[in-house]
Amino acid sequence: MPTGTILVTGALGQIGSELVPELKQRKGGDAVVLSDIKAPPAGAGLEGAFEHVDCTDLNQLIEVVRRHGVTTIYHMAALLSAVAEERPQVAWQINMAGLYNVLEAARQCGAAVFFPSSIGAFGPTTPRDHTPQVTIQRPNTIYGVTKVAGELLCDYYAHRFGVDTRGLRLPGLISYVTPPGGGTTDYAVEIFYHALRYGRYNCFLEPDTRLDMMYMPDATRAMGELMDAEPGRLSVRNAYNVSAMSITPQELAAEIRKHIPEFTIAYDVDPVLQAIADSWPRSLDDSAARQDWGWQPCYDLAAMTADMIAKLKSRFGG
Numbered sequence: 077m078p079t080g081t082i083l084v085t086g087a088l089g090q091i092g093s094e095l096v097p098e099l100k101q102r103k104g105g106d107a108v109v110l111s112d113i114k115a116p117p118a119g120a121g122l123e124g125a126f127e128h129v130d131c132t133d134l135n136q137l138i139e140v141v142r143r144h145g146v147t148t149i150y151h152m153a154a155l156l157s158a159v160a161e162e163r164p165q166v167a168w169q170i171n172m173a174g175l176y177n178v179l180e181a182a183r184q185c186g187a188a189v190f191f192p193s194s195i196g197a198f199g200p201t202t203p204r205d206h207t208p209q210v211t212i213q214r215p216n217t218i219y220g221v222t223k224v225a226g227e228l229l230c231d232y233y234a235h236r237f238g239v240d241t242r243g244l245r246l247p248g249l250i251s252y253v254t255p256p257g258g259g260t261t262d263y264a265v266e267i268f269y270h271a272l273r274y275g276r277y278n279c280f281l282e283p284d285t286r287l288d289m290m291y292m293p294d295a296t297r298a299m300g301e302l303m304d305a306e307p308g309r310l311s312v313r314n315a316y317n318v319s320a321m322s323i324t325p326q327e328l329a330a331e332i333r334k335h336i337p338e339f340t341i342a343y344d345v346d347p348v349l350q351a352i353a354d355s356w357p358r359s360l361d362d363s364a365a366r367q368d369w370g371w372q373p374c375y376d377l378a379a380m381t382a383d384m385i386a387k388l389k390s391r392f393g394g
């Protein structure tokens with residue numbers, strides 16, 4: 077059960093911006109050091125330490141880990157699926173060299189590591205419904221390749237060097253604080269902004285594309301709970317399946333219409349993103365996470381939609 081200072085890499089992204097407040101609440105404001113390759117926006121009022129860290133630079137990482145006495149690294153820096161497919165060489169460098177450096181820094185400095193894997197770690201030959209914890213992982217995207225290799229590397233560092241590595245295979249994440257960073261499930265965030273601003277949305281996936289999704293408060297809580305779990309209870313060191321809701325664009329649109337009756341959706345399918353979505357699971361079997369450390373989601377489609385609309389309305393002042 078790691079305690080002490082936490083370093084979050086890629087802290088200014090979609091997950092990091094909500095993970096940091098969750099961790100500060102769990103561990104205290106002084107316990108969390110934020111880092112990213114980009115500078116925080118002017119006037120962001122970020123409390124606590126911020127460090128400029130490029131994860132592809134091992135020396136920079138080790139220096140920050142040592143200087144702050146970091147005992148746990150939450151490694152959020154990465155390129156996401158859609159962006160990675162446009163720049164596969166850069167994606168390999170950031171996703172693989174970044175994780176390797178984080179694991180090395182952890183090994184050399186005695187820190188624990190949280191690694192966010194993804195439903196993208198599965199592929200077209202994986203069983204798509206109730207996808208088991210241990211199953212075929214042959215993704216056909218560079219993003220997925222880096223996630224499978226990353227899971228294996230975490231397993232290796234745990235068993236070879238005794239590094240306390242823990243991870244989750246996260247589904248598509250829906251949130252309102254920071255816009256998503258270029259993933260295949262981004263439609264499920266954009267749709268809310270467009271529904272509230274314009275009353276209509278042009279979706280880049282087919283209406284019946286079913287994918288696993290999760291509301292961000294469930295995801296950040298899952299990360300904190302996994303990292304706080306007794307190490308002896310963890311049977312999985314690469315990444316646990318976690319699941320909350322399995323939804324399609326037309327089901328999400330119908331739920332939004334309960335709050336905004338005039339909302340309409342049209343479909344302008346992006347073949348690259350559709351192919352990625354068609355290679356991913358429709359729902360994950362997360363029984364190992366439930367058994368080992370008590371994972372339970374709080375938000376289903378209805379609860380997430382109501383909260384997203386309420387939060388965005390208050391942000392837009394409407």
Ligand SMILES: NC(=O)c1ccc[n+]([C@@H]2O[C@H](COP(=O)([O-])OP(=O)(O)OC[C@H]3O[C@@H](n4cnc5c(N)ncnc54)[C@H](O)[C@@H]3O)[C@@H](O)[C@H]2O)c1
Pocket residue numbers: 085086087088089090091092111112113114129130131132151152153154155156170174192193194195245246247248249250255256257258259261
């Ligand atoms: N958002 C999702 O739906 C989702 C789902 C499953 C898994 N994940 C995984 O969770 C992690 C975080 O995702 P996110 O949605 O917050 O991504 P994001 O794109 O919103 O944020 C990533 C952050 O990493 C930073 N970054 C990029 N290159 C860097 C480098 N070399 N050094 C340091 N920082 C760098 C970026 O500036 C950005 O702030 C990723 O590993 C992603 O694959 C995300």
